[in-house]
Amino acid sequence: MTDAHTTPDEAGHGRQSEAGNGRHAEGDRGRDGTTEPTPVATLDGVTRTYGGIVVLDDVSLSIRPGVTAVVGPNGSGKSTLLGTLAEVTLPVDGAVDRPTETDDRGAELGDSAVEPSLVRRVGYLPQRVPFRESFTARETLAFYARLVGDDPDAALESVGLKDASDRRVGALSGGMRRLLGIAQATIGDPPLVVLDEPASGLDPGMRERAFRLAAENAAGGTAVVVSSHDLDLVDRYADRAVVLDRGTVVAAGPIGSLYAEYDVDSVEGLYRAAIHGTDSESAGDAPDERAVHVTGVSE
Numbered sequence: 001m002t003d004a005h006t007t008p009d010e011a012g013h014g015r016q017s018e019a020g021n022g023r024h025a026e027g028d029r030g031r032d033g034t035t036e037p038t039p040v041a042t043l044d045g046v047t048r049t050y051g052g053i054v055v056l057d058d059v060s061l062s063i064r065p066g067v068t069a070v071v072g073p074n075g076s077g078k079s080t081l082l083g084t085l086a087e088v089t090l091p092v093d094g095a096v097d098r099p100t101e102t103d104d105r106g107a108e109l110g111d112s113a114v115e116p117s118l119v120r121r122v123g124y125l126p127q128r129v130p131f132r133e134s135f136t137a138r139e140t141l142a143f144y145a146r147l148v149g150d151d152p153d154a155a156l157e158s159v160g161l162k163d164a165s166d167r168r169v170g171a172l173s174g175g176m177r178r179l180l181g182i183a184q185a186t187i188g189d190p191p192l193v194v195l196d197e198p199a200s201g202l203d204p205g206m207r208e209r210a211f212r213l214a215a216e217n218a219a220g221g222t223a224v225v226v227s228s229h230d231l232d233l234v235d236r237y238a239d240r241a242v243v244l245d246r247g248t249v250v251a252a253g254p255i256g257s258l259y260a261e262y263d264v265d266s267v268e269g270l271y272r273a274a275i276h277g278t279d280s281e282s283a284g285d286a287p288d289e290r291a292v293h294v295t296g297v298s299e
């Protein structure tokens, strides 16, 4: 177990990060040089095991408005981390502090037609969304929209699916289905949106669109957490990055600060430096033996 309040330094970096005590809480500089905003959610010493094997180890993070990308090798715990934020995976130790109904928009909506209790706190796109295949795209979003008093047509339009609103989910392409999933996750305008690999399996245009939607959402003040293996897109769209290795946070913070700390100029370089201890290209090509592998256990 690592100290929850210092950056894990097994890799010998001894660096500070957003982990734990909020040393970077205020006054940190984002990519554009502006001061970092107040956290929307925090994880404090979060640990998760499966069958006694630790897959998330004492993770402490502050999640702020903007796009936060979670990167790391297969099995490093990205989905588990996102699941704890979305409250679909419970930690065995530690605490997660999420937005509450009374946070920002709850108060703002107090006098409106939408009851504060209907304000959605966290939107979540799992890797596989269990949509009903026989529903149309519009019926699908209408179901979610009714729960939070939002407009399904505006949500469809926001992800570019207006023309497909009468098509059944079962007849949508994988990319369109993913866009519908993003619309479902952002409907009701929650202050925290968690997207688990929104771009995986999509063609380059659709991948770009998924990240652009995440960034557009974040531009309105939402904290959007995205896991991805697409380091180029992370480079272009993320404000902050969290690098996970075997369930441990090895680097976290605003992308600009991390580039300076690790003396790199890309997320790919950061990934290599934080995980392999070198930013040379050959290290990134080596087969990754570092993932935690757990088999035969479920929730």
Ligand SMILES: Nc1ncnc2c1ncn2[C@@H]1O[C@H](COP(=O)(O)OP(=O)(O)OP(=O)(O)O)[C@@H](O)[C@H]1O
Pocket: 050, 055, 072, 073, 074, 075, 076, 077, 078, 079, 080, 081, 292, 293, 294, 295, 296, 297, 298, 299
């Ligand atoms: N429900 C589960 N039951 C048993 N083991 C699980 C379960 N969910 C995750 N694991 C294990 O926890 C570890 C971390 O998995 P997780 O899906 O969080 O990693 P990941 O970084 O998202 O991986 P990938 O990049 O391949 O999607 C893996 O070893 C995985 O097998």
